[in-house]
Amino acid sequence: MKYWNKIGIDEFLLKNTDMSFVALSSTQAVLEGTYHLCAHHPEGGDVDCDYKLRIEIPSSFPSEIPVVREKSYKIPRDRKHHINNDLVNYTDSLCLGSRIRILQKIHENPTVSGFVEKCVVPFLYSISIGKFIFGELDHGSKGILKEYKEIFSVTTNDQVLNILLCISKKKRIANKRICPCGCGYRLGKCKRHFIINKIRYLAPRNSFRNEYNNIIKQMRYEKK
Numbered sequence: 001m002k003y004w005n006k007i008g009i010d011e012f013l014l015k016n017t018d019m020s021f022v023a024l025s026s027t028q029a030v031l032e033g034t035y036h037l038c039a040h041h042p043e044g045g046d047v048d049c050d051y052k053l054r055i056e057i058p059s060s061f062p063s064e065i066p067v068v069r070e071k072s073y074k075i076p077r078d079r080k081h082h083i084n085n086d087l088v089n090y091t092d093s094l095c096l097g098s099r100i101r102i103l104q105k106i107h108e109n110p111t112v113s114g115f116v117e118k119c120v121v122p123f124l125y126s127i128s129i130g131k132f133i134f135g136e137l138d139h140g141s142k143g144i145l146k147e148y149k150e151i152f153s154v155t156t157n158d159q160v161l162n163i164l165l166c167i168s169k170k171k172r173i174a175n176k177r178i179c180p181c182g183c184g185y186r187l188g189k190c191k192r193h194f195i196i197n198k199i200r201y202l203a204p205r206n207s208f209r210n211e212y213n214n215i216i217k218q219m220r221y222e223k224k
Contacts, residue, residue: 009057019053019055026059030055035124039125044126044131052071053120055068062110062115081127082123082132082136095137096120096123097137098143099207100202141222153195163196164208165212168208179192179193
């Protein structure tokens with residue numbers, strides 16, 4: 001229970017009194033109830049509405065991302081509204097963005113409230129006004145690869161995939177390999193190692209290998 005307090009579950013529940021624990025184990029905590037969205041943005045104006053949410057928080061948070069499901073069915077179950085329903089992603093969960101981008105946002109405030117404010121609120125606000133004003137990824141591997149090109153400052157899908165493989169290796173081993181960006185230098189000598197090192201500390205190495213595998217699976221699925 002000390003761990004769950006450390007990541008601010010009690011604080012979140014005090015602020016959101018219509019949400020509560022529905023399950024607690026050594027592997028995850030599950031919160032469920034009505035989340036009151038009260039937000040403002042100059043482009044979209046004021047939003048004041050309710051969503052019934054289920055938030056599944058893994059014990060490995062913040063290096064693993066919570067799964068969020070909208071239980072009131074206000075959001076249509078289709079890709080236009082960014083509800084995951086394919087082979088790779090968690091079925092019926094909110095598509096809050098690419099894995100690495102979400103981890104970066106969580107890292108800024110690694111608490112349940114920080115995750116909700118940085119990742120869930122912008123999604124629900126966009127859904128409420130009918131426009132993704134904070135940015136919208138293309139569906140499937142195309143959107144993920146596009147965002148990772150921006151994060152890694154590269155231009156091709158192969159570069160992205162090879163960088164993910166580099167991050168999945170021990171730092172001392174990866175730094176001796178030729179940088180995937182194509183500069184010809186070892187990764188340790190390329191300026192991108194600063195970008196990669198910041199990302200590698202967001203999660204365990206195997207999670208980046210899993211991300212690589214998920215993208216490959218998604219690409220194969222999309223070709224069918």
